[in-house]
Amino acid sequence: MADNKSNNNKSKKRPNLGNLKPGAKPPKFNPYWIYGIAIVVFLAVQYFSFGSGPVQTNWQEVKQTMLKDGDIAKLVVVNEREARITLKETSYQKYADKLNTGFNTPSKIGPHFYFEIGPADVFANEFKDTQKDLPEAQRLSIEWKTETNYFGEILGWIFPFILIIALYLWFFRRMSKGTGGGGAGNIFSVGKSQAKVFDKDSRVNTTFKDVAGLSEAKQEVEEIVEFLKNPSKYTKLGGKIPKGALLVGPPGTGKTLLAKAVAGEANVPFFSMSGSDFVEMFVGVGASRVRDLFKQAKEKSPCIIFIDEIDAIGRARGKNPNMGSNDERENTLNQLLTEMDGFDTNSGVIILAATNRADILDRALLRAGRFDRQIHVELPDLNERRDIFKVHLRPLKLAEEVEVNxxxxxxxxxxxxxxxxxxxxxxxxxxxxxxxKVNKQDFLDAVDRIIGGLEKKNKIISKDEKKRIAYHEAGHATISWLLEHAHPLVKVTIVPRGKALGAAWYLPEERSITTKEQLLDEMCSTLGGRAAEQLAFGNISSGAQNDLEKVTKTAYAMISIYGMSDKVGNFSYYDSTGQNDFGFTKPYSEKTAELIDAEAKIMIDEQYQRALKVLQENVEGHHQLAEKLLEKEVIFGEDLETIFGKRPWHKDELPGNGNATENKPLPPVEESPNIEEKTE
Structure with missing residues (x-):
């Protein structure tokens, strides 16, 4: 009996959860349910309390039936707009069919019907004329009444303010959603840091094994990780932990991947955010987020902060296009400089940053004590590309013919x-x-697709245009094969690809530096297309636009940057740091500018005449190559070897980067060496 009573008590205390499955959790309470219930109650009260009103009728029925039969007990005109009719008790059953409308059935007390009257004075006169023929006992007088809808007027005043406040709260709720310093609905959390924190609970699985190549860069950041894991190894010799490291390099070289590997290797909290996350439309938000970020970092030190695309806030000060206006970005940068190395030291907080535009960063940001190390992450060389391919080929099903080398x-x-x-x-x-399986040709097609764009075999090209394109591309191929320092040809095609009507693929050597002779040979090869048109057709076309653009850039770079002109001399007017103070003026006089223009013209003209001479000396081979290109549409280096013979300076193996010189890239004046789109 006791057991039964206890079971009964438990069953009474247990809430009724409906038909929930065993183990299922009841739905969580949502505060929005309160709003929904309030709206439903409000509508219900309005519907049942005020909704049972009179039934609509018209003046003709009232005049011809109700007044004539004497069924009306009272007629009230409300606000000179609406007439309300109350029937006599004896006449109620007569109109029961019209009054029985379900929930809206009027009460027997009335009013029972209503209709619109139009102008009040006109209605009063017509109502009086209608009752002239009625007996004295049936005649009625109109009752005029004024009603005020206080609820509607109050709601009309309050509703706009409620709407504005609701939009205001919703806007700040969206602005502060996901911020680090409070709930999603906290409007004061806009200035909180938006950094993602990776710690013991949420670790990154990327490690240094997943980063192929970048051996020097990995060594630098591995030392930072090692310092965090074993600081005594360095501090016993008097060393200090570096405060920051800046990853610099072209897009896609693995800067962010390297930071992910640091997060995966270091057993310390890792804060990650983008430079653009600091910038907001509100004044002072950026600086506030910087303060909050470093405040959180100090509480969890030792730790690492990673700021991706730091150039969004680190641009050099004083070069704002707003011309002296208060710049929120500069305030954010000032706060970042103070937090990194200001009066208050941040022990145990290391800052990693990445950018591909280090030349525009502020000098104060790059000094020692803030970013002690600048780690250059350059484009991979031959050996590094081999290692990267090994990483990305793992998930693919490869044919046996595919070779990583x-x-x-x-x-x-x-x-x-x-x-x-x-x-x-x-x-x-x-x-x-x-x-x-993925075979060798699939990879070659993929390289062509990425470099040159999608093939457009259905593009409409006339026979004359196709012939001109073939001779144009054959001119490039001929000269590049016959000149010693020109890049060896891989293949040439007259199939439209991307924006180009024809294209030639070359396989350049892995050079660390480029000599004047190499640049001149490449310039001569680039002008070979226009020279071929001149010799074959006696005129030139607009198809050499891309070629002329490239040789013009190369010529001006050789003269004004590399100092390869005897008349201009060993001068370089290129500022590789990006911190020049020239503004809108050139760093040389007008006389020097005229000399540079003249030298560039002479250089280009000499290479054009040289291209004409090479093609005239090998006119038969050039024509034979062009006709073969017209026939096959795509030819390879083997076809050129059949026509012109093997190059005397041919190299079977392409060398990697040597050790004699630094592997520093030239200023960005040349296009990508992989493809030269000759005809557009």
């Missing part, structure tokens, strides 16, 4: 992101062609 040689100038794209594109092409 071959793929690395076919992709000079490619970044790590480009190589990943090549592997993915090759897999997609193989699937499109119903291949069981």
């Amino acid at each position: 071959f793929l690395a040689k076919q992709t000079p100038g490619f970044s790590g992101a480009d190589i990943a794209n090549v592997c993915n594109e090759a897999a997609l092409i193989a699937a499109r062609n119903n291949h069981d």
Whole structure:
């Protein structure tokens, strides 16, 4: 009996959860339910309390039936707009069919009917005329009444303010959603840091093993991780932990990937955010977020802060296009400089940052004590590309003919992101062609697709245009094959691809420096297309626009940057730091500018005449190559070797970067060496 009573008590205390499945949790309470219930109650009260009103009728029925039969007990005109009719008790059943409208059935007390009267004075006269023929006992007098809807007027005043406040709260709720310092609805959390924190609970799985190549850069950041893991190894010798490291390099070279590896390797809290996360439309938000970020970092020190694309807030001060206006970005940068190395030291907080535009960063940001190390993450060389390919080829089903060394040689100038794209594109092409495995041709097609764009075989080109394009591209191929320092040809095509009507692929050597003779040979090869048109057709076309643009840039770079002109001399007017103070003026006089223009013209004219001479001396081979290109549309280096013979300076193996010189890139004046689009 006791057990039964206890069971009964438990059953009474247990809430009724409906038909919930065993183990299922009841739904959580949502505060929005209160709003919904309040709206439903309000509508119900309005509906049942005030909704049972009179039934609509018209003046003709009232005049011809109700007044004539004497059924009306009272007629009230409200606000000179609406007439309300109350029936006599004896006449109620007569109109029961019209009054019985469900929930809106009027009460027997009345009013029972209503209708619109139009102008009040007109209605009063017509009502009086209608009752002239009625007996004296049936005649009625109109009762005039004025009603005020206080609830509607109050709601009309309050509703706009309620709407404005609701929009205001919703706006700040959206602005502060996801911020680090409070709930999603806290409007005061706009100035809180939006950094993502990775610690023991949420770790990053990327490690240094996932970063191929970048051996020097990895060594630098590995030392930072090692210092956090074993600081006594360095402090016992008097060393101090570096405060910051700046990852600098072209897009896609693996700067963010390297930071992810640091987060995965270091067993310390890791704060990650973008430079643009500091900038907001509100004044002072950026500086507030910087303060909050470093406040959180100090509480969890030792830790690492990673700021991606730091150039969003680190641009050099004093060069704001707003011309002296209060710049929120500069205030954010000032606060960042103070937090990194100001009066108050941040012990145990290391800042990692990444950018591909280090030349525009403020000098105060780059000094020692803030970013003690600048780690250059450059485009991978031959050996590094081989390692990157090994990483991205792991998930692919490869044919036996695919060789990593071959793929690395076919992709000079490619970044790590480009190589990943090549592997993915090759897999997609193989699937499109119903291949069981990704073969060598799929990778070559992927490289062509990424470099040159999509093939447009259905593009309408006349026979004369196609012939001109073939001779144009054959001119490039002929001169590049016959000149010693020109890049060796891989293939040339007259199939439209991307914006180009024809294209030639070259395989350049892995050079660290470029000589004047090499630049002149490449310039002569670039002008070979226009020279071929001049010799073959006696006129020139607009197809050499891309070629002329390239040789013009190269000529001006040789003269004004590399100092390769005897008349101008060993001068370089290029500022590699990006911190020049020249503004809108040139760093040389007008006389020097005229000399540079004249030298560039002489240089280009000499190479054009040289291209004409080479083609005239090999006119038969050039025509034979052009006709073969017209026939096949795509030819390779083997076809040129058949026509012109093997190059005397041919190299079977492409060398990697040597050790004699620093591997520093030239200023960005040349286009990508992988492809030269000759005809547009």
